[in-house]
Amino acid sequence: MGRAAVAKHKSTKLVFACVGLLGAVLIADLLWASSSSYTSSYLLLSKNLQKSGDITVPHFRNSTQTKDKKGVLTERVLSATFADLPGPKLKWEKMPTAPVPRLDGAAIQIKNLLFVFAGYGTIDYVHSHVDVYNFSDNTWGGRFDMPKEMAHSHLGMVTDGRYIYVVTGQYGPQCRGPTSRTFVLDIETKQWRDMPPLPVPRYAPATQLWKGRLHVMGGSKENRHTPGLDHWSIAVKDGKVLEKEWRSEIPIPQGGPHRACIVVDDRLYLIGGQEGDFMAKPGSPIFKCSRRNEVVYDDVYMLDDEMKWKVLPPMPKPDSHIEFAWVIVNNSIVIVGGTTEKHPVTKKMTLVGEVFQFNLDTLVEYDCPGILPNWSVVGKLPYRVKTTLVGLWDGWLYFTSGQRDKGPDDPAPRKVIGEMWRTKLHL
Ligand SMILES: *[C@@H]1O[C@H](CO)[C@@H](O)[C@H](O)[C@H]1NC(C)=O
Numbered sequence: 001m002g003r004a005a006v007a008k009h010k011s012t013k014l015v016f017a018c019v020g021l022l023g024a025v026l027i028a029d030l031l032w033a034s035s036s037s038y039t040s041s042y043l044l045l046s047k048n049l050q051k052s053g054d055i056t057v058p059h060f061r062n063s064t065q066t067k068d069k070k071g072v073l074t075e076r077v078l079s080a081t082f083a084d085l086p087g088p089k090l091k092w093e094k095m096p097t098a099p100v101p102r103l104d105g106a107a108i109q110i111k112n113l114l115f116v117f118a119g120y121g122t123i124d125y126v127h128s129h130v131d132v133y134n135f136s137d138n139t140w141g142g143r144f145d146m147p148k149e150m151a152h153s154h155l156g157m158v159t160d161g162r163y164i165y166v167v168t169g170q171y172g173p174q175c176r177g178p179t180s181r182t183f184v185l186d187i188e189t190k191q192w193r194d195m196p197p198l199p200v201p202r203y204a205p206a207t208q209l210w211k212g213r214l215h216v217m218g219g220s221k222e223n224r225h226t227p228g229l230d231h232w233s234i235a236v237k238d239g240k241v242l243e244k245e246w247r248s249e250i251p252i253p254q255g256g257p258h259r260a261c262i263v264v265d266d267r268l269y270l271i272g273g274q275e276g277d278f279m280a281k282p283g284s285p286i287f288k289c290s291r292r293n294e295v296v297y298d299d300v301y302m303l304d305d306e307m308k309w310k311v312l313p314p315m316p317k318p319d320s321h322i323e324f325a326w327v328i329v330n331n332s333i334v335i336v337g338g339t340t341e342k343h344p345v346t347k348k349m350t351l352v353g354e355v356f357q358f359n360l361d362t363l364v365e366y367d368c369p370g371i372l373p374n375w376s377v378v379g380k381l382p383y384r385v386k387t388t389l390v391g392l393w394d395g396w397l398y399f400t401s402g403q404r405d406k407g408p409d410d411p412a413p414r415k416v417i418g419e420m421w422r423t424k425l426h427l
Pocket residue numbers: 024027028031359361362373374
């Protein structure tokens with residue numbers, strides 16, 4: 001069922017799990033109490049929400065100066081790799097490389113096929129086609145074109161298992177403007193159809209199918225940098241749009257592009273992301289990208305039947321560029337790579353080289369108040385990588401494409417890749 005897959009979550013199992021977890025509550029409570037405000041149940045989102053960067057080990061605190069034994073201040077250079085987290089080594093196997101390298105592309109898994117869309121080949125060239133990877137025989141093939149009017153990067157995309165809904169995104173290379181055009185693709189017939197355009201265009205908005213509606217929220221506004229908070233939805237079924245217009249929904253707690261948006265068990269999760277992004281240089285005829293301030297987030301928000309955003313425990317470190325870098329497996333969300341906060345001294349962009357797990361088994365607040373899902377580092381990637389495209393087949397976790405780091409000691413972004421890797425997951 002690919003990304004639309006919904007994990008089974010039987011309430012009988014929950015009750016059983018609740019009893020089993022009673023022991024763990026004590027431990028968990030101790031851990032939470034010492035570090036954060038997540039001791040009881042979810043917190044409703046509030047302005048003065050206490051951030052809990054202390055639970056794990058992000059090293060964003062400034063420690064360039066320390067006192068030596070004699071109490072003299074000495075300068076200490078903060079390693080470029082300061083943000084790396086320890087984690088188990090995973091055994092990675094190199095698979096066939098994609099026909100083209102791509103950055104900021106999109107991907108949707110449907111059964112044994114990974115559909116890989118669009119993306120930058122280079123900053124001056126964008127792809128306008130789809131490549132397909134077959135997990136059954138580990139081959140690339142089945143290339144087909146996208147509609148000419150479809151965005152080439154920063155797309156919102158989601159599937160119901162047959163139809164792929166494609167919304168808005170950036171049209172063209174460098175830091176060109178966005179389009180509000182939206183499309184639906186039937187993967188059986190490879191036919192594309194138009195859908196009503198978004199009310200206004202967005203870059204990399206969070207996009208999901210939830211309770212029969214296509215939801216689109218956040219992203220950057222038309223200038224590529226300003227975070228949008230708007231949230232819209234429209235009723236869809238079997239590739240058909242059932243309403244004339246998009247409807248406004250509860251705004252999201254934090255705007256901006258590149259977060260993961262995932263539905264598990266009828267609950268919608270927003271994970272990580274950032275505010276701010278590169279912008280076109282004013283007056284540049286080629287809309288040349290120029291860097292602007294970005295703030296990367298570790299926040300996790302959840303929307304359920306109450307239609308109020310709830311705050312869940314944050315990621316082990318801030319993480320962005322993960323919109324197609326996740327899978328759901330055994331009631332866990334697994335997230336691969338991304339970007340984290342820039343280096344506090346050199347200001348260089350810092351890529352992420354870990355695979356994270358968010359275990360939802362403990363998300364049983366109705367039965368066991370006080371138990372919350374938790375994060376862990378499943379293992380390390382062969383290198384740090386952002387906007388990578390992820391799939392899961394037969395227990396193997398695959399990733400392909402994106403932009404990798406300069407090397408083990410330099411987490412700044414360098415090469416746009418098409419490489420495909422896989423590792424056997426054991427959660
Ligand atoms: C995380 O959840 C697992 C159950 O899924 C539990 O065994 C473990 O103790 C939890 N860890 C923390 C720190 O709460």
